[in-house]
Amino acid sequence: MNNASTVIGIVIVALVIRRQLRTRPVHGKGGVVLLGFLGAMGVLAFAFxxxxxxxxxxxxAATIALVATCFLVAAGFGVVRARTVKVWRAPEGQLLRKGVPATTALWLVSIAVHIGLDKWIDHTTRTGLLGASTVYLYLAVTLAVQDFLVRRRAASVA
Structure with a gap:
């Protein structure tokens, strides 16, 4: 991963973590825009x-298996992080959510695991291009799974 990609990745993860630690509506549209951006960037970067x-x-086969594992790990971390997000109904009736310190810790572990998988993927290809190209899709998958599960849990809050 080049320096610009590293900086962009760090900024995106920092913004995502900061956003998740703030109280916000469950059904806001900001998440959809971010997921669309990450998904589009991810498809382009991965194709390249x-x-x-x-x-x-x-x-x-090893490279393909590792890339698939990368996205399964992303989904798994999304599932686990979703369980750490508090969901409640405000007195005005609005559904709210907020991450807790465990949410942040899981984000940091998730990113560290992804970096390790990136290096392993690149080792199998003998280039430094494929592993790093998965970062945007990894973020899109993990956020989409987390968001889906938080929204589903919120639907059951009466």
């Missing part, structure tokens, strides 16, 4: 990463 690697050699 795959194209760059296959110029030199075919993707092996």
């Amino acid at each position: 990463g795959v194209a760059s690697v296959v110029k030199e050699h075919a993707l092996g």
